[in-house]
Amino acid sequence: MQQVDAIIVGQGLAGTTLAWTLLDAGLDFVVLDRKTRTSASEVAAGLMTPITGRRFAFQPDWDVDWEVASTFYRSIEQRINAERLFHNVRMTRLFRSDEEAGVFHSKAEGRLDESIDCKPAAHDPTLIRDFYGGFEMSGGKLNVSEYLTLSRDWLQNSGRLVSADLDLQAPLTIQQGRVEFPEFELSSRWIIYCTGFVSSPAEFLSSIQFNPAKGEVLDLELTSHNLPEVIHRGIWIASQREDSIRVGATYKWSDLSDVPTREGRQWLLDRLSEFFVPETRVVGHMAAVRPTMHDFQPVVGIHPHLPNVGVLNGLGSKGSLTAPRLAQALVAQMLHQTPVPGKVSLSRWYN
Ligand SMILES: Cc1cc2nc3c(=O)[nH]c(=O)nc-3n(C[C@H](O)[C@H](O)[C@H](O)COP(=O)(O)OP(=O)(O)OC[C@H]3O[C@@H](n4cnc5c(N)ncnc54)[C@H](O)[C@@H]3O)c2cc1C
Incomplete structure (x- = not known):
């Protein structure tokens, strides 16, 4: 034994x-x-995002988690001789309405968080329509697979x-x-x-006691793009390669299977079409359950x-x-x- x-x-x-x-x-x-x-x-897209949600909540314990995680993943890269398992990314968070922009600005004035480095997002109308402004923040991305x-x-x-x-x-x-x-x-x-x-x-x-939530993601191909590496706007878009992005994610508490659904796919495509200009083609669709308590x-x-x-x-x-x-x-x-x-x-x- x-x-x-x-x-x-x-x-x-x-x-x-x-x-x-x-x-x-x-x-x-x-x-x-x-x-x-x-x-x-x-x-999972492997995103590490310091400010999330409609209320622009700052991730609790961000500084310590970030320090430990970045040191850890870099040490694994060295140990298994892998490049860019983990890297720092600039993330663009776009507002979905003038009201949402107002919430952000009132929070930012009242010190969103001193350690966060935010700057206004740039706007490229060939990529994004219905632009209500936004900001950029520094986060991370792990190539989970x-x-x-x-x-x-x-x-x-x-x-x-x-x-x-x-x-x-x-x-x-x-x-x-x-x-x-x-x-x-x-x-x-x-x-x-x-x-x-x-x-x-x-x-x-x-x-x-679990409170698990099923999530679906789509992999999309597009001709070529010059997108920010990560965009958040109700959904997230994470660049995979030069010609592909992953888009996520749905939340569902009633169906806890790993089966992708037509409804989930349509919801993601509808959300994307609200603001995303380039033509895309679905090449992958997956679902899994988040282990939430x-x-x-x-x-x-x-x-x-x-x-x-x-x-x-x-x-x-x-x-x-x-x-x-x-x-x-x-x-x-x-x-x-x-x-x-x-x-x-x-x-x-x-x-
Ligand atoms: C759609 C979606 C998008 C997400 N995006 C992000 C993101 O961008 N950033 C982020 O940080 N997190 C993200 N997450 C969350 C992230 O995926 C989870 O926090 C994380 O993957 C949980 O890892 P885990 O190892 O606990 O569970 P799992 O990934 O579920 O792994 C559990 C493992 O245990 C094995 N297992 C289970 N039971 C047994 C058994 N009886 N015998 C043997 N093996 C067993 C399974 O085969 C599996 O390999 C996302 C999740 C979803 C669903």
Whole structure:
């Protein structure tokens, strides 16, 4: 039986980031992953946006998350010799009406946030119509699919990846303080669930309440473009290559499948046609479910009653930005018993 420090279940953004963080901490681990439905990480555009929403809310903890995430992804680029997995981007946020412009300006005057560097957006009428103004901000973009694929290759080559659909309902076998999986010939001190949204979690994690939201995205081809790399205007547009963009995203709480719908596609195209001038052609359409929790906070930590069990989940729509700091918090708890901050801790679901 192979003895490891940790078994990670799931190789999305959460599991992958945890794997690299455990490696940095000198722990030995194996990642189990299945490939049976489209994961949230596969459809994510990897955007890290400091100001979001209709009220121009400033992302809480932006400075610390940004610092940890940019340092982390750059170190992974070096480790696996990948270029531009992560990079800084100028993002353009366009107003959808004069009222929205008014809300922004009144907030900006009252100090939107001192650390943010905003400047008015330029207007190119061959790209954008119905221009009510806007601003540019500095954010980031992770090439999520490249990050997952290259990490998966690395895990596979180093013998740390097992392709398996773990039965989450099966009771855990714990012998002498270790979790045992005879079917995989594995014995581990911890099992960490990084499963994203699942309709039937393990019984001992059923206190955690999800509020999952399905999201659809379109990949569009256009002849060639000179667009800003990222545009937000109710929807987002993220440049992929010179001749393609990804557009997202819908939010739906009633259908939690990974099946793209005609309704979702039309909604995105209608939103785009409100302001986007260039002709486009749909070349891809995907859907997945965001692992959002009832209180919109991540879930991180070791189980308060099961010391062999941990969780890194609930990354919602901000996994690229927050996963590195949350993975560090989990590893600090595993190694040094450092408490995870209360608002994101797994223990809050067991009080
Ligand atoms: C449309 C859309 C757009 C988004 N855009 C962005 C964005 O621009 N920026 C951003 O930061 N975030 C974005 N997100 C959110 C981001 O995708 C999530 O925060 C993040 O991907 C969650 O990662 P995860 O690893 O927790 O879950 P997932 O990506 O769902 O990964 C879970 C993994 O666990 C595996 N798994 C589950 N159960 C089992 C089992 N029983 N056995 C084995 N393996 C299992 C799955 O196969 C999967 O690989 C977006 C999400 C959606 C849906």
